[in-house]
Amino acid sequence: MEIAEASSTQKKIIDAAIKVFSEKGFEGATTSEIAQEAGVAEGTIFRHFDTKKGILQGILISAVTSFQRPQIMVSLARMIEKGEDHSCVSMVKEQLDVIEQQLPLLKLLFYEAQFHTEVQEIILEKIARPILDLLSQSIGKRKNMREFRCFDSNLMAITLISSLWGYVIWKQIASEEETIDEEEALIQVLHIWLKGVQANLHDC
Template sequence: MSDHDLKIDELIDGEDLTEKQRKIIISAIESFAEKGFSATSTSEIAKKAGVAEGTIFRHYKTKKDLLLAIVAPMMAKFVAPFFIKDLKKVLDQDYENVEDFLRAMLENRREFLIKNLATVKILVQEIPFHPELKDLFKEHIALKVYALFEKLVEHYQEKDQIIQIPAYSVFRMIFSSIFGYLIARYMIMPEADWDDEAETERTIQFIMHGLAGPNSSKK
């Protein structure tokens, strides 16, 4: 079994699944991540899982139900807890300067993305097209992360290191810049000749030039 298989197996570990269901779920994760939900047929999933196509429909009424069967536990049991736990590691550190925090945040999210590339790819690809996935994302990740992040923004605004704008605007600007870079780097153009150190620094400086308060450069 490959490292990739082991990571997927960890995702469904503890679920009340038959052996055939486990094979279907693993096959669907790999197929959805590689080809996308719409371009993947249940017959392809069945063939890869080594089961009859009818077996899929005995357990999942539709292909959408199969997608939700993957994403729901992924959010509730795997992605969300680790996301919140990892983020707290960054937020709980007393970084004196917002720039140090941004650098730690970017590297923290880079590590997370590399370890969970297949499952994150499914989320990025499918969230815009499925309201149910948007609701799951809001419930398990967005609202919890924002509550933590808002406190950090207020902390740096009190130190005059971030300009006095609403926390949700700071959240949007930072996360769109960081995740925009990471998604391009690891999902859209992974084959490009990336200079990760330089791109990290450019991303941080781009954010800092837009958000820097009067004391942001004080060490």
């Protein structure tokens, strides 16, 4: 199991890097700190990654494989196609919890994409675009059935995703404030969007 052993060290480094990068940012983090967090010698890092930036790319690669077609988007697409079936909403909620556990990684990638063009391109092509296409397709079906307004499908998908993202981020920032029940909040966000995109009788 030489590969597994090797990649176990690699995995330790990547996990540590995710933690340190997300706490201090890519430039603010030091390789020695990552080594310490991973419990390996600093030199070991450079046996697995050529440069510090190589670690970031390693994180990206491991993230891309796990975020292609994430389950929450499949659940959202199903919710869109079926309407606001209760089982779908609770499924979305479950998957949202999974996303929140990966929030440091997601924020790290989205934020660092600003400064590293290759990161931005890969995220756009391998994560953002597929997700948008998946949702747009489901939205398109409902549009064809005259059940959704004839707005731009991409735009509708974007308002859905950013509403959810905005809720997640706000929940994290304003954690001290009195907030309504999580499930109720999620239902409200989804209901606002679903009602917002519903077709009027005289539309189109």
